[in-house]
Amino acid sequence: MLPKIVVTRPICVECDDLLDRWSLVGHQVVDEIEEHARVLGGVRVCHINATASGGGVAELLHRQIPLYRSVGVHADWRVIHGDKEFFTITKGFHNALQGGDLRVTSSIAEEYLDHNRISAEMLEDEYDLFVVHDPQPAAIRHFKRNGKAKWIWRCHIDTSEPNPEVWQFLRPYIQEHDLSVFTMETFRPPDLQMEHVAFISPAIDPFSTKNMELPHDLCRRVVADHGFDLRQPILLQVSRFDPWKDPLGVIQAYRLVKEKRPGVQLAMVGAMAGDDPEGWAILEAMNAEATKDPHIHILTNLTGVGNMEVNAFQRGVDIVIQKSLREGFGLVVSEAFWKEKPVVAGAVGGIPMQFPGGYHDYLVRTVDECAEKVLFLLDNPDVAAEFGRAGKEKIRQQFLLPRLIRDELRLMRQVLG
Secondary structure: OOOEOOOOOOOOOOHHHHHHHHHOOOHHHHHHHHHHHHHHOOOEEEEEEOOOOOOHHHHHHHHHHHHHHHOOOEEEEEEOOOOHHHHHHHHHHHHHHOOOOOOOOHHHHHHHHHHHHHHHHOOOOOOOEEEEEOOOOOOHHHHOOOOOOEEEEEOOOOOOOOOHHHHHHHHHHHOOOOEEEEOOHHHOOOOOOOOOEEEOOOOEOOOOOOOOOOOHHHHHHHHHHOOOOOOOOEEEEEOOOOHHHOHHHHHHHHHHHHHHOOOOEEEEEEOOOOOOOHHHHHHHHHHHHHOOOOOEEEEEHHHOOOHHHHHHHHHHOOEEEEOOOOOOOOHHHHHHHHOOOOEEEEOOOOOHHHOOOOOHHHEEOOHHHHHHHHHHHHHOHHHHHHHHHHHHHHHHHHOEHHHHHHHHHHHHHHHHO
8 A cells, every 4th residue: 555644733623723724815715615615525535746745745735635624525645656766767757847858768667667557556446536746656547547536637847848758758648647737827738638737826824834923033043043143134045955946056146145245144945855866966065065155054854944943934034035947836935925025036937926016026037136136135125025015915815725725626526527
């Protein structure tokens, strides 16, 4: 049997918790959730992904599963079978679907399909709907032909210009699903041959430990306890250690800022994901850069930095950076805006859709642009504060978890008929 992630934290079960959460998004969303939930009561849904921690998908599922159950949908979450060789291959697929280089050799294809076949054999048939996340388990449907369940492939990355060879290999397996879901319409590969395609953006849970309200003094104390000087400006990027997040580009931008503001400090906070062997090499390169400058701090879950600490950092620093070169959505942008922080970010993927109107000038494409915008915000704190307030309102209106639950419940009704 595939490992099952048991989400035991009793969130969203009591009426008060539900009412608090729903009150942020308005009555219309709540009414739609209740309507869909009545129709879907008792439906059995199984989410399948590659890791239980360290990535945006795992973070979403940790929050979604209890919410589904609280409205009467029986939701489970299972993690696929894999080893280091398999996850090295699938990280290559992940990069290639975003335009990176990779050749699909016969050994790569065999390794990938063998692991998907084993995972399919270990998967029970007791569900009405399977939701398969990203390329790692995309071929499970191919090996699980029996049964009456419906299948959704949920893609969280930008596949608008995929590597042709990798896409031609994966496309037949993806097209065996009943429906595919992308974050935005432009992410759909041009030659995907599926009758049913949907577009749903992710969202954050404002009541999670990563996003819940924290006293400002506590946040500043947490930042100071990690060696930062609170009298000097602090920049922050929170992300996986991944080349598409351009961590070395962030360090370059910080150094340009430092030429004008010598006291500036940089925090690079990230988590190591179980399905991402490439992250270790990126972390090593970042640590090598950090040894050259005592004001660069690399913090990870390996050193005890969890969601609460990330929350404190996002609230306690001056400016958040997310200088992605490719991005699916970028939950950390919504998280930072929710905490009323100004954000300088890459103009890619789903990041622009999170920016409030009038502030798209802070979407950048180069190291120089990034440094220029950061310096402007440091020099104009009133602009930075107003930017943060506008960002929070944008997230409240469009990117909180109840809206995502509504959209996915609606999709379940569509697929299950």
